[in-house]
Each structure stands twice: as structure tokens, then as C-alpha cells.
Amino acid sequence: MKRAVLCVLDGFGAGAMEDVSAVRPQDRNANTMRHVIEQTSVKIPFLSRLGLPHILNDPSLLALTPPLASYGKCNLYHYGADSYTGHNEIMGAKPIMPKTQFIRELAPLIEKRLVERGFKVEYPVAGTGILLVDNEVVIADNMENDPGQIINITGALDTTPFEKIFEIGKIVRTIAETSRVIPLGGTGITVSDILLNIVIKPERTGVDMGRLNIYNENYQVRHLGFGIDPDKQIHSILMKQGLEVYLYGKMADVITGEVMERNPMVNSQGVMDLICNRLENMKSGFISATIQETDLAGHEQNPEKFAAVLEIADAGLRRIYDMLHPGELLIVTADHGNDPTIGTSQHTRETTPLLVCVKGSPARELGLRTTLADVAATIADYFGVSAPEFGTSVLS
Known part of the structure; x- marks a missing residue:
């Protein structure tokens, strides 16, 4: 009987990738891990024990001690620095190149398809391409991620059921070839609030979700991806072998396919409690969870908040490690960077830390991995099941 826990610290990058000068020059100075530690008094004793100082490799910031976990870094195989694609890559998907598209170009096609389905469509902000559907749901560019990669479908849950927002999102997904289409909604807002928080920029136009303050306990979201086959990912492979799989935090939002339980908790302490509560009564299986509030702190360009979330994680x-038995697996990684100190509120194209702890086993250096999918391949190797479509195990 085996148990494995994967924890993704969203946006906790380990330094700009080598290709950024050519593909994302704005990220040349990004190093989320280093800059958060440098600029705050963050206290992360257990991550240090696991081996984070060996990844950081600066004893003046974190003292080097014998690590509990094997340590290294992962390159992003996917283009850009995207949470959805990053998470799916972690779970074993081989990313394919989406198109860069904006609502201005997609609006006529989306309008035509929605009208054919019986919806009323208006243009509430002239010259932007933003669509208002049935005076309830706003279709616009995503303003938090890479430009042209995501279309948001935003509604007010006090007046519009999420099922309707999701239905509109699925229709948009048949048109857009962007990395993601995201139907989402929250309570305590109106459609007027959504429209009042529209931001117009030269290249894209969308809703400022931070100002809208939509991320609360009633927030609902689904991520509709481009070219992802969940049957080839580790969670589906484990489920088919009769193993229990649980998805918590953002992982529950962005990974599709059948699992035992999913809970898209945003609160970091809540996510950790979900993991520990599940471990108390789980004899065998896999828990995959994301701490999202690090990423939100990055978007807010707030290193102190980032540090506070890291301390909760x-x-x-530490609690999770203490609950694991000898020989059980704990993996800590990230999906991209989100450096809050370099003057951008966008994700940063960074390597990610990789800590792989088989409790009680010797640690070793893992080097720089080609892809985040090595995480899924490692989990498959650990459980002795078929490998996902992408990645190489670090256990061999």
C-alpha cells in the first residue's frame, strides 16, 4: 500500500529560463524564489530541510543542510508561462502550441455562434470586441496571463447560475484556439460591477479580476483547455488501476477527468487541511494539490503576501511529511514563475523547483529537467503503473 502527495506552489519560480531573451525578454531578471527570500523575512524551515537551499544555491540567503529530498529544477516545455498548461504538463500532458487570439478578432464568430443557439448578444464597450450575453455574462480577454492565450467568460452567480456561464464557455471553446477558455463566476457582484472593472489596453481588453474581488469562498471556475487528453495523464492512469485520486486547490479546477474527489479551495490553510484530513483515512492513493495564493500575491506584486503564503505552505x-510512512512519496514543485518584484503583474517564464522525497531514502541531485511532466512520470514509476504520454521518472 502506497501513498503519494504532490504539492504545487503556484508561481514559485526558480529563475528565468535560458530562452527568455529570445521569447520573453521582459522575464530576463525574474527569479521569484530568490527575490521573495531576499526582500522579506520569510521563514520556511521545512522547505529548507527538504532541500530548497540546494536549488537556490546561495548560503547567504538559505543555509545549506543535508536535504531530505532529491532536488533539482524543471524547465517549462510549454510555450509561455501558463497555469493551466503548466498544471496539465505536471500531470503528464505533452503541450501543443495554441494560437494567440484576442476577443476583437473572435467576437464576430462567437456572436454568430451564440445567436444561432438562441442567445442575445450585445457590444457593451464600443470598439473593444467585448460581448455581453443575455445582459448577464461578459466575454473578454483575460488580463492576468499571457496576452492572447485566454478568453474569460464572467458572470455574477447571485443572478446567473454557473451552468449557464459554463454552457456559454463551451460554445466559445468551439471557436477559440487559445490555450484556455475560462468560464467563471462569483457572488457579491453584479453584471454592472463586471463592466465597471473592464480595462482597455492597446492589445487586449478584459475584466480586472483583482479589482472585481471575485476570488471568495463562492468562486466557481472551469478551465477548458486546448489539446489536453486526460486519459493520458497520471490521475486517470491511477484511477483506471483502482487507486484513489484526490485533487485539491487550483488542481481541481484545471485538471479534468474522473477522480474520487475534487475541491477547488483557494485558501491556503484550507488546502493543507484538506490534504492532512484525507491522509488520516487514506491507506493508498494519490493527492495532488495547488497552493494558489502565492500566484495571486505575484499578480498583486506583493512579496510580503507571497512570503506569508509560503509560510503557511x-x-x-511539515504536517504532511510527518503523516507519511517510510517509503511514501512527497513532491513539491511549481507551474511557472510570478516574480512580484520586477514590475510586472504577469506570470514569468522561469524554471521551477523540484523536490522529490521518498521518505527515509537518500537524497541526490536531479539536475535541470526538460519538462514538468517528469513529475507525472515519477509518480507513475513510484506506483508501478503505465507512464503518462510525456516525461521521464527521476526515480530510476
């Missing part, structure tokens, strides 16, 4: 990881 650090204490939670």
Missing part, C-alpha cells in the same frame, strides 16, 4: 508540508 511550509508548515503544512
